[in-house]
Amino acid sequence: MAQIARWAAKFPDKVAAHFPDRGIAITFGELDARANRIAQWLIGLGLRPGEGIAMLMDNRPEFIELVYACRRAGLYYTPLSVHLRPAEVAYMLGDAAAKAIIVSPGLAELATSLLREGSIGAMPRFAVGEGLDGYAGFEAALAAYPAPADLPPRPVGREFLYSSGTTGLPKGIKRPMLEWEKRDAPDWDMTWKSLYGFDEDTVYLSPAPLYHAAPHGYAIRRTIGEGGTAVIMAKFDPLRALSLIDSYSVTHSQWVPTMFARLLALPGEERARFDLSSHRCAIHAAAPCPVAVKQRMMDWWGPILWEYYAGSEGVGTTVAAPQDWLARPGTVGRPVNGVALHICDDDGRELPAGQVGRICFEGAPRFAYHNAPEKTAAAYTAQGWASLGDLGRVDDEGWLFLSDRRADLILSGGVNLYPAEIEAAITRHPAVAEVAVVGIPNDDFGEQVHAVVVPRDPRANQAVLRAELDALCRDLLAGPKRPRSWEFAEELPRSEAGKLLRRILKERYLTPS
Template identity: 40%
Template sequence: MDVSGLPGFYAIAAADPGRRAVIDADGSETTYGELLARVNQVSHGLRARGLTTGDVVAGVLPNGLDAVVMLMATGQIGLYYVPINWHLTASEIAYILSDCDAAVVVTGPEYAVPGGEVGTAGLAEGQPADAPADRAAGAVMWYTSGTTGFPKGVQRKLPGAEPEAIAPLYTWFLGEVVDLRPGDDVHLVTSPMYHSAPCAHTQFALHLGHSVVIAPRFDPAGVLDLIDRHRVSNAMMVPTMFHRMLQLPEETRAAYDMSSLRQVVHTAAACPVAVKQKIMDWWGPVLYEYYGSTESTIAFSVKPHEWLARPGTVGRPAPGFEAKICDEAGKDLPPGEPGLIYVKSSLGSFEYRKDPGRTAASMLGEWYAPGDIGYLDEDGYLFLCDRRTDLIISGGVNIYPAEIEAALLDHPAVADVAVIGVPDEEWGHNVVALVQPAAGVEPGPGLTAELLEHCEPRIARFKHPKVIVYRAELPRTPTGKLSRSRVREDYLAETQKE
């Protein structure tokens, strides 16, 4: 049926219960009606646990039906939902759960945490499948480390209205930014839903009446097969995925039909111009890009034909956003001159949970600084010069040097350490640790193995250094501040000579 006049998932599911909602990673299918029934049961179950508007629920869940259910169940009873990266260590997960004050934690069988419950069955059991009373839109509260390495929840004020009053704003915004429309489209989930963009796009797809296909993991040929087999029309990816798919043999790439694709949205890291051009040569002009952050959401966006006319741009301010470029003193800079990017949104502000000082430090009045350097051209298109100085982005995932340095400094053999991101063709950046050994400690393979073992219980595997090199001394200012930019420049100069 035509769903264009229906305001979001809950209304679509009630009107067209037989509509296909989710094809899970194992191939099982769930209709909109079946999904809504489970969502309603879990909403009732959360209410039965005593949760009320503004309370917090967390999920340590792999991609799959339970993750979708938790997202939509909390989204209609005024709760904050915190998706947690299941690659994190037990102590890292415990920190987030404590900081967000999660009243209920739902996990996958393989990601059990103290006090958590496995899956949504327990919440749904014995509960009615009809809509709960006093429905109100919830919000997702993603945790981001910022530049300090200490995760904080990015919290937005709850709308205070039913989801049906909010969903039309989503559909309008997505239509403006990436040409997505309500209808019978098929959305492919390629990345873990604990990241903000894949999670948000899953929710958006259901509000648009689309079917959601969940990839079990990112595998280049496997994703191409899913696109071909399910006639996928839209997906959210990161540049590393493009690079890996382009590395497939020509005969493998030619074996799959990509003609169903109309919108492939990418974000999270800068995409090399050559890589983006090659993908559009292969798939056609279907790549939509946006730039933003967990805090700012989608601040800039660019459609395929705009990008082809201005290769390298990340777009103009999205609807409801303003942008400016400032110098270090906060003075506005003219077009073409690089500086710190600031954005302002009429769609609502954010705050870091329990950290008003950090919230204030990230703002210039009403303007938020993502921390990146760029410039605007004469037509208002943004070009990034560099990511924030210390942030490492590997495979589309943010990695924060301070957190890794803190873990390594906890080892008695380490006197000092600097962690940097080194450009890598496939991953964007690799993590490199430059270690100054303590007096009397012999650097070498044995120490490297010991340091990596030391990291194992302290930080997630994806944060571990790919390379550890040793230095007699690291450059610090008279006040003790480490000059990572100098460390990076020296390291790159040395490796280029080799």
């Protein structure tokens, strides 16, 4: 029996997903019926098992319906970031060999650009909801399939995700489907279920875009797929998020550090308005969380913050429970699932505890980037250990601490400097909401440390704040690590996953005109 069909049979009237910003709720019974009808339609389009579609959609019910329809129809689905440019969409459509694309009217500008620039070509294209010029109507197409019906036995369809592309074109990660005969077996690791306590009673707040890997996994598979209820925001807003935790008695949630910064920026009286007592598990990842920021969140929400380090590639995962982090501030945990962790130098040799090197995992199933054998090879050491390209260190007990991505290192006077370490020191100042550190050209040293600061109060006296930050860095950082130049900004460029886009920062602030 299909995953959702099982829950629809058990409690058809239970809400699978709330979309409070749209005033819509969809029950398991409704989701089951819609997924069946959409699967019939996709098969009717001539899509064969193992082929796929692309989805350019914001957070709305059809996104979830399409996911479960593709699973039933034996198809891959590729969610596309709404921040892509037409040329990037064209690349991903071609690389994934998508046979159709489905878009949201809320993304009309990008969807229209795709038509104007020929990015879609002649592939079938559809728009959900109220429709969009140049795209066939999704609901009109479904009208030919008015009721659920038996479906042919096909493998269990699944996601075909792409990396966020912070350092170049996105890389596809395409995993095999489960055979139809094995359709009731889990097709991914279930350790998270016991760690975080997801079950039928879970009420999960999703404040992020569903097209990104982590929100997609937590909302659709780990919550709805386990019989729980997802509360899906159209777009993150800190005050709205607190309100939804209160009004829906949210038990679980997933965040990125920049969301914490925006939550902490709310006035105390605003934060105190809401009852957050139902909230027992707040999970976060995607980027290093400054110690000072996480400590303030712990002080506010209590010891409910769980942190993990992982990637869509599935090469390994570390997890830090709240108590683990409180005992070792800054750690992102130790490996789970029997995978071993190694820190290696540039030649693949393992380094001792305390030294910074490339984070590698041993023991996870081997993965491959789609159509990119050279990138796959670069992700593995000679020993067969896999890496996401990040740098870190372990302590004597094997707890991992992130440093940075290798691409973000600053080389100044022959010394490797890690932006995350410098950023962590600067965020200890109470007037700092966010900070990004990058390397900029320096005639004497090659690069120098440059800090871009977002003040909590936009009206703050920048000269005074700079002097205070200079003094703080003198107290906390060795000479080469101290910023030689400062800049103040209203916001930092980030991906939809909350990852800092340092390359965009350099383009925006540092490229000569």
